[in-house]
Amino acid sequence: MKRWIPSPPLSLGLFVVWLLLNQSLDAATLLLAAILALAVPLLTQSLRPATAKMRRxxxxxxxxxxxxxxxxxxxxxxxxxxxxxxxxxxxxxxxxxxxxxxxxxxxxxxxxxxxxxxxxxxxxxxxxxxxxxxxxxxxxxxxxxxxxxxxxxxxxxxxxxxx
Incomplete structure (x- = not known):
């Protein structure tokens, strides 16, 4: 699962924002939102630093x-x-x-x-x-x-x- 969706909160956020920006729930908008929600986190994965470990x-x-x-x-x-x-x-x-x-x-x-x-x-x-x-x-x-x-x-x- 992590391989296809490396950051579920980011994917969910992108999906919701795309729907809000387009103000539509038609099939094409939902499909494009899903594609963006999957593609953007995968393409930007190398730009994010390693997972932080908060010690205190x-x-x-x-x-x-x-x-x-x-x-x-x-x-x-x-x-x-x-x-x-x-x-x-x-x-x-x-x-x-x-x-x-x-x-x-x-x-x-x-x-x-x-x-x-x-x-x-x-x-x-x-x-x-x-x-x-x-x-x-x-x-x-x-x-x-x-x-x-x-x-x-x-x-x-x-x-x-x-x-």
């Missing part, structure tokens, strides 16, 4: 709380900076963060965290996955930012995915 669910929940707090705090900070500073006084730049983690699932979660957080964006990761380039909206202390990324995100992600 309690830490993952705590990390979600940290992320939620950081998202709200960062959104308020960026809004305040945009409303109170002149653009000439803002100093956006890139920060290179050295990485210890190598797990592709942990790196994907880190990418989502950094892209969702207002004021930061994932720039690039080095070929050997030893460093990450992050665009920062406005940061005075580069070393403090690196320490924050490593302590608040990288260390917990390593414990969740790599320990």
């Amino acid at each position: 669910p309690g830490l993952a929940l705590r990390l979600c709380g940290v992320i939620a707090f950081d998202l709200v705090h960062s959104a308020l900070t960026v809004a305040r900076l945009l409303l109170t500073r002149r653009s000439a006084r803002m100093e956006p730049h890139f920060v290179r963060v050295p990485l210890e983690m190598r797990d592709p699932n942990a790196l994907a979660v880190l990418a989502m965290i950094l892209c969702l957080t207002p004021g930061t964006a994932w720039g690039e990761i080095s070929f050997d996955r030893s460093s990450l380039l992050i665009h920062v909206f406005d940061e005075d202390d580069e070393q403090a930012f690196i320490a924050m990324v490593k302590s608040r995100y990288e260390r917990p992600l390593m414990e969740i995915f790599e320990s």
Whole structure:
């Protein structure tokens, strides 16, 4: 079964979305939805990282709380900076963060965290996955930012995915 349907939730989602987009239940629409639901997961199977093994669910929940707090705090900070500073006084730049983690699932979660957080964006990761380039909206202390990324995100992600 796994050979023909490698990701049942993805297949089901594709099938339902196709039907909703077409707003029809005729035979041709159902057939095309079934073909897409089977073909897309098979064709994209090599693009998905290996199945993640979450080792510390309690830490993952705590990390979600940290992320939620950081998202709200960062959104308020960026809004305040945009409303109170002149653009000439803002100093956006890139920060290179050295990485210890190598797990592709942990790196994907880190990418989502950094892209969702207002004021930061994932720039690039080095070929050997030893460093990450992050665009920062406005940061005075580069070393403090690196320490924050490593302590608040990288260390917990390593414990969740790599320990």
